[in-house]
Amino acid sequence: MWDALGLEGPQPVRDLWLRRDLGEHTDAFRAHVPRHGAVFVRIGGGSGKLHA
Secondary structure, three states, X not given: OHHHHOOOXXXXXXXXXXXXXXXXXXXXXXOOOOOOOOOOEEEOXXXXXXXX
């Protein structure tokens, strides 16, 4: 459902807390989130480094 985000085609997904690439995903990304849990991901190429 990338279109809801204004994206199209395969997109890289990165887990920002684990600092780990989760690979390219076509059209959508799904994650199991435990009760009282959270997932923090970046979808898309993004340019430059993240700053706190």
